[in-house]
Amino acid sequence: MSSKILIIEDEEKIARFIELELGYEGYTTTKAFDGRTGLELAETGEFDLVLLDVMLPKLSGMEVLRRIRRTSAVPIIMLTARDSVVDKVSGLDSGASDYITKPFAIEELLARIRTALRKTKQEDGVLSASGLLLDTGRHMVTMQGKSIELTKREFDLLHYLLKNKGLVVSREALLEHVWGFDFAGETNAVDVYVRFLRGKIDEVFDIKLIHTVRGVGYVIKDEK
Numbered sequence: 223m224s225s226k227i228l229i230i231e232d233e234e235k236i237a238r239f240i241e242l243e244l245g246y247e248g249y250t251t252t253k254a255f256d257g258r259t260g261l262e263l264a265e266t267g268e269f270d271l272v273l274l275d276v277m278l279p280k281l282s283g284m285e286v287l288r289r290i291r292r293t294s295a296v297p298i299i300m301l302t303a304r305d306s307v308v309d310k311v312s313g314l315d316s317g318a319s320d321y322i323t324k325p326f327a328i329e330e331l332l333a334r335i336r337t338a339l340r341k342t343k344q345e346d347g348v349l350s351a352s353g354l355l356l357d358t359g360r361h362m363v364t365m366q367g368k369s370i371e372l373t374k375r376e377f378d379l380l381h382y383l384l385k386n387k388g389l390v391v392s393r394e395a396l397l398e399h400v401w402g403f404d405f406a407g408e409t410n411a412v413d414v415y416v417r418f419l420r421g422k423i424d425e426v427f428d429i430k431l432i433h434t435v436r437g438v439g440y441v442i443k444d445e446k
């Protein structure tokens with residue numbers, strides 16, 4: 223399956239050029255010409271990588287970067303103006319994966335994209351615990367060969383707990399990483415979703431996957 227790349231760039235000529243070149247390489251692309259539209263598209267969670275220009279109308283590239291990072295670890299490569307050291311530093315501080323200075327050679331951009339995508343694959347891939355498998359790339363969860371249907375929120379919650387297997391994760395940390403710290407509701411949203419997951423996994427397969435640590439949070443352990 224080809225990787226999906228979001229191009230957020232207001233200079234339409236550049237955006238179209240990148241789109242064309244990425245198309246030759248077999249990537250699927252979507253373009254946005256302003257920060258707000260780009261952010262909305264990025265928040266759908268459908269993209270494997272985001273190319274983000276710094277100077278954008280409606281919402282700046284830095285602001286788009288910060289907002290995407292509240293809820294997503296998608297690789298983001300910033301497109302910065304020549305010699306703009308400040309952009310580079312604050313971009314990397316705010317969680318950009320990489321940056322490339324305009325004007326750039328397309329081969330250089332393609333190399334950066336390949337590196338960023340390879341890194342995500344290594345970090346993610348297939349996570350497992352007690353016979354449960356979560357395949358990040360395919361967005362699939364299976365147990366004993368049977369697939370488990372989860373909502374996006376349930377999937378993200380399970381993913382985060384599995385990534386931290388063996389570690390107790392607090393409700394606050396789960397809210398921040400799974401819901402985003404914009405979330406204004408109660409921390410018991412976490413408890414509600416843990417119940418949903420237990421209903422679909424622990425109860426159906428008669429295992430104890432998600433453990434409660436009273437007063438602290440939750441942990442997934444491999445069942446001995």
Ligand code: CA
Binds near residue numbers: 232233276277278
């Ligand atoms: Ca621009």
